Amino acid sequence: MSLHALKSGFFIVAMSMFLAACSSTSTDDAAGAGMGADGSGSGVGTGTAGAGDAYGSDLGAGGVATVFYFDFDKSTLKDEARAALNTHAQRLRANPIYIRLEGHGDERGSREYNMALGERRANAVKEYLVLQGVSGEYLEVISYGEERPAALGSDEGSWALNRRVEMTRR
């Protein structure tokens, strides 16, 4: 997921949260949006949500981020990650689907320690979703450590893109 897409996603999420705040009943509607009652998108996200499944075929529907980035040696969620995860939590509470959370780290340091760091990051995402009411049995955590980099360079920019958790359908 490129940084550009991440920024676009963040903007769209921010806008939709603003719109949701303006509408007094949108949060209630959001809970019911995935049920297929009316099929139309609610205040959550601006894209079209498919009837009966808030995700449709794309976890990132509505431009919400599905990749979350971390600071060096850290597994704490950033504000933009929490914002996106709030959206995911709403969708998953309404219509649970099996999700895979893949944790990664940058190449620096030892490989097996980086496997543990990747797992710690994916667990941080899982724990946040569980706190938002998503059932843990739907969330699988797997770490790839530094084995599957998104960016191949050995510079700060590449490393930042590799310290991530990716959310995919299982």
Place this chain on the structure above:
Amino acid sequence: MLKQRLFTLLFLWVFLAAGAQAELTIEITSGVDNPTVIAVSPVAMQGGMLAEDISAIVAADLQRSGLFTSVPRENMLSFPRNQGEIYYRDWKVLGAQYLVFGSGERDAAGQIKVTFGLAEVNSEKMVLNQVVNGTDASVRDIAHYISDKVYEAITGVRGAFSTRLAYVTSVQGRDGRQIYRLLVSDADGARERLMLESSEPLMSPGWSPDGKELVYVSFETGRPAIFRQKLADASRQQVTNFTGLNGAPAWSPDGRKLAMVLSKDGNPEIYLHDLASKQFTRLTNHFAIDTEPNWTPDGKSVIFTSDRGGSPQIYKLNIATGGLERLTFRGTYNARPRLAPDGRTLVMVHRDKGQFHIASQDLITNDFRVLTGTYLDESPTVAPNGAMLLYATKRGGKGLLAAVSIDAGVRFFLPTREGDVREPAWSPFLN
């Protein structure tokens, strides 16, 4: 609901012609200040030419140790086949301190017998006079045997030229996806064999103490799991299948157990797995990351990486008593510990000012030494004679292996021709 993952697994047992097709090449960057000058005179063969040049292999072995420089063959004035044919003047003129010479016989069945000698040039004394037997298929082994004996006679340290390396390579395939390979080669990079090829990552290879099996982590099932594989017939067996991490397998010195990291009980902890009873025993119990276990040579303790102190450091756990001791205190990142066979030299990945080097620490004197000038280092592995260690690093964006002597005086690189190479594991003594 399960996403189908397409991947291919090939079990190939490929013997590549030695030398010409070796994937790993050697680039020596520095040796000791005053290397010993040694002349390896060509081994004279009766009964037909050999497929390999024994004396060239011996000269390359000794040169690669960094302790020797070998006299080029074109400078040699004579080629003695036995002690009686040595004109010491011919070798003193070249500045040689030692001379290796020999002759061999090859019978019709391909049985080879080489008689070799080592002479000290200045004193004109014979140091070694030995016979080694082999076959057409094991000429490189004959050469490495000679190197081992010569090295030990001169340095007093057992030679490790007859050992092997296991390592992982990663190459981009035609479809743009990565192809991961687990390979074994001789210590000089020759006779590379493919043990496993996969479109999913492979990690953390290790050797059994008898040198007959490998253990490693493979993602082929969709998540990391530990496998063991015999070198003789390439047969494999899955050892673990837990959710979460299954990693860093390390064979105990008595061959009976594997130490490993599993996070199945909530966070990464060190476990022992008994290979006969298949039982798992949990060794650590702490909410921090505990990983990368390895054994002390006496088999009584496990050293491992833990960030229970806030950042990764190396600890030692006595298995019987449960006694825990922190070993490293220098800097904020020390990980991936390995102990040299002397049981007192600890090597590790050490971060200093943001750069990751290989460092050593003497556990008795606490003498601490950064061994490498490269700065994205990982995965140190120590030769079974303790003289040299291999590790993985990056150069020009490409992953390659590098070697450094335990006192940092000798360095060389081992790049592959294509892709990245990493995670070296040095075999135990095999003979």
